[in-house]
Amino acid sequence: MGRTFSEKLLGGKAGKPARAGEIVTVSPDYILSHDNSAAIIKEFRKLEIERVKRAGKIVIVLDHVVPASSEKYAQNHKEIREFVAEQGISHFFDVHHGICHQVFSENGFALPGKLILGADSHTTSYGAFGAFSAGIGRSEAASVWATDEIWLRVPETIRIEMSGTLPAMVSAKDVILKIIGDHGADRANYKAVEFAGPAANTLSLSSRLVMANMAAEMGAKNGYFFPDEKTLTWLEENARSEYDVTVSDPDAGYEAVLAYDISVIAPQVACPHTVDNVRPVSEVEGTSFHQAIIGTCTNGRAEDLEVAARILRGKKVHQGIRVLVIPASRREYLLALQRGDLEVLAEAGCLILNPGCGPCLGAHQGILAPGEVALSTANRNFRGRMGSRDSAIYLASPATVAASALEGRIADPRKYT
């Protein structure tokens, strides 16, 4: 029997053939962290060693609360900057770059065949480029800084076989929400998710990032697409180093193969308070909300802002609805600015915020009061995540959020095609 992508990649890194279920000790190509680097530094200091083992593998992006919103956050950032200087960490991206997953990707660190670890659960994102990338905790991150190695269990793989083409105003976000709703938040726990089939290649790299990002919401260890012409063309300009394309063998063993015809998928909405509480938009149309958010590491790219601008062009957002637009990075911000989309959104009454995580994790920039409801393009809607324990979050695609912002209630974007 052939081997899956994860078996081949982790086996290659471990220097011996590996099968699902085995534990391997490996050295990552990159290790990412963000504002939590201050906490990782604290753990690292406890080890009483002076230098990180491989400064060149460490990537730090400040994004969670940027710019600092309080003295505590400012102190946090300051400690990170001092550590970066002390250890000679050159891959440091200060508060003006954007969300770590977008910044890491657009700077060419996310490459086919690389093993990437990140102290953030949405590290799964880099599978969009054919990397094996998984989230870890902060003790582990400190330990990797010190030792340059980690143990990982080789995951079993679930293959999502996609066919068809997306209908107008339906996006990768709707597909991944549909998959999560069908199979539950723990269907892929400890496992790899392979997004494949003829429809996979029709998706843009931005859309692949959406799905690999949200593989985490199925519990996945990693989620990935195989590199194709789109990936390789993009990498010609942007890859930071050499890379090896790794793909599953045709006769690889899968734990399950789940087939999806994406041409019949309707816009989907994840209802409070779990990401797998998914309904088609027709079942929640008319639900009222107070704040809309278009942004985050899931859906804050130029592609997402473009579709929102298309719906809101020449119109005004519904009175009483606050619409926050948060580009995922400075680069995506500039792209949307040059295309005129930010102007359209600002004209429509949206509040354009600086690139970063924004209110997604409830730290700043748009916290919800008790009784308030948000409709967001983010990836998580757990109780209390964006503020009050008595607030609620619905998750949807940028098109659904834009159409809903216009109508003041959850709406089907397909009528704006």
Add this chain to the structure above:
Amino acid sequence: MSKGKAWKYGDDVNTDVIFPGKYTYSVLDPEEMAKHALEDLDPEFAQKVEPGDVIVAGRNFGCGSSREQAATCLKYAGVRAVVAKSFARIFFRNAINQGLPVIQCSEAVDNIEDGEDIFVDFSKGRIETAKGHFDFVPLPQSILLILEAGGLIPYIKKKIEKEKTHGANNA
């Protein structure tokens, strides 16, 4: 053998309700973290939990964020172990790395009543409850070593020190 009261919860207890994101960069002291443990799931938990108590939960315990404070806050609140039907993978690693034992045992979860005293024998892999005893597969030796050291950082520290001494002896 460890004795403790069971606090029973359902499926998909996520990291946001265990330790809200709004505290992740503002509450840094583990004792302070403990005061917010399970705040958005069971606001009374942090005040009433006693050292040695055990959390008993359904599937996918600890899903969501990679924030390690979810494990830290439970440990410092006095929680001796978490028994669940399954754990989200990052939480599973984080708990071990914080020195908090995680036990997967669906049968025990189904039979434990909220509030009852249960007994856990970690080395034998057995949980004793009012309805009888339930066996679980004890964690592998390599992981027990991390738990015994009190977590990954003290474990790695010891390892690095040993390597240093070893290196010095060879020199």
